Amino acid sequence: MASMLILPPVSSFSNCYKFGGRHVLGFNSIPTRPIFGRRISSICNGSRSPHLNACSFLNVGKKYRHQISVAADSNAGEGIANENNKQAGVDYRESPSYKQWDALTSTIAGCSTIPFLLLQLPQILLNAQNLLSGNRSALLAVGWLGQLTGVLGNLSLLSYFAKKRETGAVVVQAVGVISIYAVILQLAIGGAMPYTPFVATSVAVGSGLILNFLNYYNLLNAGIWKFWEDVITVGGLSVLPQVMWSTFVPYLPQSILPGILSFAAALTTVILARSGKLSKKAVEFVGSISGWTATLLFMWMPIAQMWTNYLNPENIRGLSVYSLLLAMIGNGLLVPRALFTRDVMWFTGSSWAAFLYGWGNILSIYICGGIGGMYFWAITSALLFSMGTIYWRDAKAYGLSSPVDSLGQLAFGR
Incomplete structure (x- = not known):
């Protein structure tokens, strides 16, 4: 038996x-x-x-515990090993992979200054050529509402990053403000932008650049900076609904009512927050409004431009494909740092601009026959490959088992 x-x-x-x-x-x-x-x-x-x-089985377990651990580790893979490190109290921030990715993302964000410096140059040269040749109608292809939201978004984000002391992002936003304003100036000269919005934009850009420069180097009074933050909060909340409404005119009736109502609501909210009439959480929310408003303004820029392309497809040749490609590259280079720092607002704006303002407008030009298929699909493949690499490398730096986990941490916190 x-x-x-x-x-x-x-x-x-x-x-x-x-x-x-x-x-x-x-x-x-x-x-x-x-x-x-x-x-x-x-x-x-x-x-x-x-x-x-x-008892004998327990002795066997004690004697061969190390062998069992080694076998389990080798079969479980990198994800379980990282989990064991976390359980053992190992800080992933001390790992070489984390430190290397930290330094690399900072360098990559700094390198984005190069495409942003060149971003508007092709469009500026094309506009100058059309102005000199008397072809002012070609400037109508560049929607001034889209440029306005872009410069205001850059200006607000400049204040946001200056306060955080993110040097690379500060330089990028300052370059964005100056370069987009150059295009706005050309549009105003060519009659493609109304005079009143141009003057108001000029005042905002000049004041914003000076105040942000002084604040970055700690040369600005705290009260003046707080007042400036209130101004961009009220201004952003007032401009955003008005620009969104005006984008779809004449399908919507011409009206300044959205801007007036949003201005009144924003001004009331800021006054209540500064007078101590709101709770602590409400005050913190008001403080974050300007950053998110800037991001939404920045995100609306490609939508306004794509809508202009839809309304006037015959003028699409007035758009510079190279400017759009540089916009995609520049914003794409900011995505790794935004994802690494787990800054939801920064990541949202950069990713949106890379995919919608850059790639999305290139897609509209491709649909209208402005570029060839090989050129378009090469750009698309490069964008998808680079984004996949970014998510994979970030997950490795944080000791995560899947690139999707990086997005989960970004959305729901660490």
Whole structure:
């Protein structure tokens, strides 16, 4: 008659043999022979007896605990190893991968200054050529509402990053303000932008650049800076609904009512916050409004431009494909740093601009026959590959098992 293998009770068996929160020996990890690499009966002091009791089984577990751990680690992969590091109190911020990615994302964000410096140059040169040749109608292809939202968005984000002391982002936003304003100036000269919005934009741009420069170098009074933050909060909340409404004129009636109502609501909210009439959480929310308003303004810029393309497809040749490509590259270079720092607002604006303002407008030009298929699909493939690499590298730096986890941390916190 065959001998019976005597096992300890299930509860004690499960409690004694766990690795990384899972059963290594027991009913959740059978069979046991591949783990030990030999017959169970041959382990206990060279005995060939198949009879085992709970004590002998426990001795075996103690003696070969290291071998079991090594086998489990090798089979579990990098994700479980990272989880074990977290359970053991290992800080991923001290890992070489994290430090390398931290330094690299900072360098990449700084490099984005180059495409942003060149971003508007092709459009500026094209506008100058059309102005000199008397072809002012070509400037109508560049929607002034889109440029206005872009410059106001850059200006507000400049204040946001100057306060955070993100030097690379500050330079990028300052360059964006100056370059877009150059295009706005050309549109005003060519009659493609009304005079009143141009004057108001000029005052805002000049004041914003000076105040942000002084604040970045700690040369500005705190009260003046707080007043400026209130101004961009009220201004952003007033301009955004009005620009969104005006984009779809003549399909919507011409009206300044959205701007007036939003201005009144924004001004009332800021006054209540500064006078202490709101709760602490409400005051914190008001403080974050300007940053999100800037992001929404920046995000609306491609929508306004794409709508202009839709309304006037015959003027699409007035758009510079190279400017759009540089916009896609410049914003794409900011995505790694925004994702690494887990800045939702920065990540949202950069990703949106890369995909919609850059790639989206290139898509509209491709649909209208402005560029060839090979050129378009090469750009699309490069964008998708670079974004996939960014998510994979970020997950590795943080010790995550999947690139999707990086987006989860970004959305729901660490």
